Amino acid sequence: MSESIKDILNKTLVEIIGELAGDKFSSLPVDRCVFGPPKQPEHGDFATSAPLILTKPLGQPPFDLATRMAEAFEKSPIVARAEPARPGFVNLQLSPAGWAVILDAIATEGENFGTVTTGASRRVLLEFVSANPTGPMHLGHCRHAAVGDSLARIFSAAGYEVTKEFYINDAGVQIIALGESFRARCLAKLGDPLDLEAVQYPGEYLAEFAEDFVAGKDPALVRSHTVEDFSTEARGRNLDVIRQDLAALGVFFDHYQSEKELHDANLVTRTLESLESAGAVYEKDDALWLRTEDFGDDKDRVLRKGDGTVTYLVPDLAYHHYKFERGFDLYINLFGADHAGYPPRLRAGINALGHDASKLEVLLLRLVFLTKGGQRVKFSKRAGNFVAMSDVVAEAGSDATRWFMLARSMDSEFEFDMDLATDSSSNNPVYKVQYAHARVMTMMQKASEEAALLPELDSKEAAAALTAPIEKEIIVHLSKLPEIVERSAQERAVHHIPNYLLSLAELWNRYYSMGKTDPSFRILAEENRALAPARLRLADATRRVLANGLALMGISAPDSMTRQVSDEDE
RNA sequence: GUGCCCGUAGCUCAGCUGGAUAGAGCGUCGGCCUCCGGAGCCGAAGGUCAGAGGUUCGAAUCCUCUCGGGCACGCCA
Numbered sequence: 001m002s003e004s005i006k007d008i009l010n011k012t013l014v015e016i017i018g019e020l021a022g023d024k025f026s027s028l029p030v031d032r033c034v035f036g037p038p039k040q041p042e043h044g045d046f047a048t049s050a051p052l053i054l055t056k057p058l059g060q061p062p063f064d065l066a067t068r069m070a071e072a073f074e075k076s077p078i079v080a081r082a083e084p085a086r087p088g089f090v091n092l093q094l095s096p097a098g099w100a101v102i103l104d105a106i107a108t109e110g111e112n113f114g115t116v117t118t119g120a121s122r123r124v125l126l127e128f129v130s131a132n133p134t135g136p137m138h139l140g141h142c143r144h145a146a147v148g149d150s151l152a153r154i155f156s157a158a159g160y161e162v163t164k165e166f167y168i169n170d171a172g173v174q175i176i177a178l179g180e181s182f183r184a185r186c187l188a189k190l191g192d193p194l195d196l197e198a199v200q201y202p203g204e205y206l207a208e209f210a211e212d213f214v215a216g217k218d219p220a221l222v223r224s225h226t227v228e229d230f231s232t233e234a235r236g237r238n239l240d241v242i243r244q245d246l247a248a249l250g251v252f253f254d255h256y257q258s259e260k261e262l263h264d265a266n267l268v269t270r271t272l273e274s275l276e277s278a279g280a281v282y283e284k285d286d287a288l289w290l291r292t293e294d295f296g297d298d299k300d301r302v303l304r305k306g307d308g309t310v311t312y313l314v315p316d317l318a319y320h321h322y323k324f325e326r327g328f329d330l331y332i333n334l335f336g337a338d339h340a341g342y343p344p345r346l347r348a349g350i351n352a353l354g355h356d357a358s359k360l361e362v363l364l365l366r367l368v369f370l371t372k373g374g375q376r377v378k379f380s381k382r383a384g385n386f387v388a389m390s391d392v393v394a395e396a397g398s399d400a401t402r403w404f405m406l407a408r409s410m411d412s413e414f415e416f417d418m419d420l421a422t423d424s425s426s427n428n429p430v431y432k433v434q435y436a437h438a439r440v441m442t443m444m445q446k447a448s449e450e451a452a453l454l455p456e457l458d459s460k461e462a463a464a465a466l467t468a469p470i471e472k473e474i475i476v477h478l479s480k481l482p483e484i485v486e487r488s489a490q491e492r493a494v495h496h497i498p499n500y501l502l503s504l505a506e507l508w509n510r511y512y513s514m515g516k517t518d519p520s521f522r523i524l525a526e527e528n529r530a531l532a533p534a535r536l537r538l539a540d541a542t543r544r545v546l547a548n549g550l551a552l553m554g555i556s557a558p559d560s561m562t563r564q565v566s567d568e569d570e
Numbered sequence: 571g572u573g574c575c576c577g578u579a580g581c582u583c584a585g586c587u588g589g590a591u592a593g594a595g596c597g598u599c600g601g602c603c604u605c606c607g608g609a610g611c612c613g614a615a616g617g618u619c620a621g622a623g624g625u626u627c628g629a630a631u632c633c634u635c636u637c638g639g640g641c642a643c644g645c646c647a
Binding site for chain 2: 032036037038039040043047049052053055056062085086087088089132169172173174285286287288289298299301302303304305306307309311312313316336337338339340341342364366367371374407408409411412413414415417420423424428429431432434435436438439442443446447480483484487491495496499502503506509510512513514515516517519522523524525560561
């Protein structure tokens with residue numbers, strides 16, 4: 001991994017500030033003095049407001065500082081022009097040597113371009129989805145799956161070592177309820193009247209499992225099964241469906257952790273004992289309480305109820321105890337926003353168990369709604385009807401589903417617009433990005449067929465040949481992928497990637513289309529042969545960045561797009 | 571009532587830890603098919619950044635309050 005152009009500029013900036021400031025340097029807010037993209041293209045390729053930030057601590061007028069900084073930057077070989085601007089900015093234009101740095105980095109790093117080392121190989125345990133094995137997954141799980149998986153990819157790219165884990169809630173009252181529901185369904189298949197009271201999970205899926213399970217079996221054998229047997233059977237089938245649904249989205253976990261196994265290994269009772277011996281609990285009103293208030297919780301929480309059974313908090317703490325014993329540097333949980341009250345008590349327990357709870361981060365994802373035909377699709381958990389994840393993925397496809405699930409920040413609710421997601425005849429953003437990639441690929445293919453006709457250029461000559469403003473704009477945009485990755489990892493936010501890719505695709509499509517009205521922009525045209533190698537380097541860099549970015553989202557970067565023909569729509 | 575999140579174009583949403591004239595997609599309207607792929611491109615219309623104060627050279631961004639909307643506040647999971 002090489003140094004990004006921005007790193008080089010920022011390093012130079014710090015050196016220049018050091019010369020200007022002398023012994024005042026150590027007291028300056030140098031961290032804030034960085035280069036960024038100016039909003040107006042006429043302000044150059046990079047700009048910094050460092051003079052405005054430093055004017056007060058240095059006691060010098062901002063424009064004077066800007067002028068002296070610009071003079072210093074003029075000496076840099078990667079800078080073509082440096083200009084002070086009022087009230088106190090420095091605007092830079094890169095030289096061909098500067099562009100070559102960017103294009104070379106992309107070419108040599110290939111699929112690794114965009115990776116950074118901020119993670120320093122720290123180990124991260126990322127837990128997400130963890131859907132109960134009591135039924136199929138819905139739209140919300142789909143968002144969690146897409147976001148969690150993409151986050152894992154981003155963290156890997158940022159230099160972390162990530163383990164993806166799915167926690168199976170296969171113990172406790174709900175799993176018994178599942179067994180009872182499934183048993184009632186099976187008995188109904190044998191001819192018994194359906195015991196509506198026993199059916200606590202009303203969806204049709206259990207009836208379908210029952211049909212399959214009962215088929216060809218001796219009814220007496222079926223009747224002899226215990227609730228636990230039915231529970232285990234239904235759990236397994238649900239889990240199979242969950243894995244299938246995840247696979248359809250291309251999401252695979254490194255580890256599935258069963259709650260039941262924690263019980264079987266006595267980890268749950270041992271955890272309770274640990275909490276007791278740590279003095280983190282007390283008895284009141286026949287119940288055992290955990291002191292969570294000391295950790296920012298509103299009130300203390302019950303661990304063991306008056307009836308002697310434990311609350312769900314205990315196995316969850318056992319699970320986290322087990323997580324921490326495996327020795328990761330960072331633990332990230334993706335929860336639904338309806339669990340917002342949960343993290344404080346989790347932290348309290350983790351601390352009481354002797355772990356550093358500050359290593360646990362809980363990310364809260366808000367709801368997602370499905371709209372079709374401009375109408376929000378209604379669903380109700382109670383009635384057992386919901387928007388199934390498998391239906392969404394089947395209808396929109398994995399790529400489009402992921403795109404829309406990732407394109408919004410986690411803490412905003414959003415509408416998954418099925419009409420837009422399935423729109424292949426108009427401007428669906430995911431297709432636009434994939435199309436830009438496919439477009440470059442076919443062009444490269446064509447270029448390779450006439451490679452012998454093209455002159456050879458070294459990278460600096462190539463960069464110097466790219467003189468059009470839009471070509472520079474693309475290069476500068478390409479250079480940003482590493483910082484987008486770094487920022488995404490740091491903020492634990494996935495939506496910057498699609499935003500970035502969309503703007504890059506639009507930039508490229510605009511550039512590509514310029515050849516239609518202005519023949520001098522036709523990359524492979526015979527009369528432009530002298531420029532072709534340079535432009536092909538740019539094209540290659542662009543498709544590389546598009547592909548790397550799509551990979552961070554788990555979306556394919558196709559070599560060609562197969563047009564979907566819709567004859568029936570006249 | 572308390573805590574968290576949200577409020578930016580007709581709609582869905584970005585806005586990079588405070589920077590220069592407020593952004594994208596979709597939708598609407600108007601253009602562009604002898605073309606390295608039209609699943610594309612160009613242009614136009616569209617904004618009191620919910621509101622009011624404050625912080626400072628400078629605020630959509632940070633602080634306070636108000637108004638709207640969502641979620642959470644169990645010996646449920």
